[in-house]
Amino acid sequence: MRLTTTWLRLELPRRWRSLVLLALLIALATATVLTAVAGARRGHSAVNRLYAPTLPATVTVLPNQPGFDWNKVRALPQVTALSRFAVSFGGMVEGAPGAETQFPFLDASMTRTMERPVVLAGRLYDPERADEVLVTPGFAAAFHKHPGDRLILDLASVKQASAGYDGSDGTAPAGPRVPVRIAGVARSPWITDDPGVPGGLIASPALWARYPANILGTQHTVAINALVRLRGGAAAIPAFRAGLARVTGRDDIDVWNNSVNFGDPFRRVASYESACVLAFALAALITALFLVGQAIARYVSATTADLRILQSVGLTREQGAAAAAAGPVLAALAGATVGVAAAIVASRWMPIGAASLVEPHPGINVDWLVLGTGWLLVPLVVLGAAAALAVRGLTARRSSRVARRSAAAAAASGAGLPVAVVIGSQFALEPGRGQSSVPVRPA
DSSP states (O other), X not given: OHHHHHHHHHHHHHHHHHHHHHHHHHHHHHHHHHHHHHHHHHHHHHHHHXXXXXXXXXXXXXXXXXXXXXXXXXXXXXXXXXXXXXXXXXXXXXXXXXOEEOOOBOOTTBTTTBSOOEEEEEOOOOTTXXXXXXXXXXXXXXXXXXXXXXXXXXXXXXXXXXXXXXXXXXXXXXXXXXXXXXXXXXXXXXXXXXXTSOOEEEEOHHHHHHSTHHHHTTTTOSOEEEEEEETTGGGGHHHHHHHHHHHHSOSOOEEEEHIIIIIHHHHHHHHHHHHHHHHHHHHHHHHHHHHHHHHHHHHHHHHHHHHHHHGGXXXXXXXXXXXXXXXXXXXXXXXXXXXXXXXXXXGGGOSOGGGGGTOSSOSOOOOHHHHHHHHHHHHHHHHHHHHHHHHHHHHSOOOOSOOOOOHHHHHHHHXXXXXXXXHHHHHHHOOOSGGGOOOOSOO
């Protein structure tokens, strides 16, 4: 240990630049690989982590019948929560072109006992206040809005609502202009952003209680459907279907399994994206092994050339290996630490793709399983590689004969390429000879 410390004191002033560059190379490789692996794990689990705390609706029930009696459905033993929504125009947000407005939800159970969203900023709306709304993260980002900001929601006129107005033909809504305030930014399995859409808005049921004719029209010909949360989850769907048919006298009512229709597509896409990110991580790891391995090999080769002289005065192979590996290990510790810190900062932009639309806790995330493992393995791998190279260098005798030239370097010279290309090829691919020879296999 004392010899290793003494050697480091002599080595650091001479080769600190090489060690700093090695540490930076290790930091870049570590940050790239760990960011990708942690991001892949986060994206793969995003859907399940969103579903776990938010009391998602189990089914969507679509009788598509005006005046449908939902009290009979509420009374079914499988039902724990039910929230009706009108299949009607939900308003247009001034200054937010393309933003979605959810179908108007008519019950306070939405966001409370069902589809209780993860609140990313602010708070949930008060279901008794007509002037409060929730927006999705995509809406907040696209239009630079925050909790407390004011919006104007344009509703359909009673005449338009009675005629089934939906706004898709480009006709402007002619109803009241309702000032609302953003209570919070939230996300749930139902309240999500869609790819290519600049976010959405969900209004308090009190708003629709204040303006019923602007969503249902005067003849109340608008269909009312519902989200339903079942006791027992998806396993209770068959019993619920049978009970629904019994109490309504209809066996043609569509009952969508929300997990299959909405959750599973996101899971499949997120899993595919995670596999792609893991493949990138593997490619980055292989590249790092060659690049970092070459740098370590050249550093250790230069160090063992000096240490070989001390073998004549009693330096053992084990002492020489420890001394040669000390510098790269210090660089690895520093590089791994910087790389882990960089991966933590980079987690702010993870996960990517579809998983980012359902991530319940966007922002910085510390996956200690990945980061801690990486922080421990990087110095250990560098230690093993440097020690093995040092032992080999201190044991093997260098050949004094002329080293075989590289075919690539010879071809570059024969082709008349610029001097910089020829010399660079020789440095990279020809080991040299004698005590100045270096390994070139990684290159």
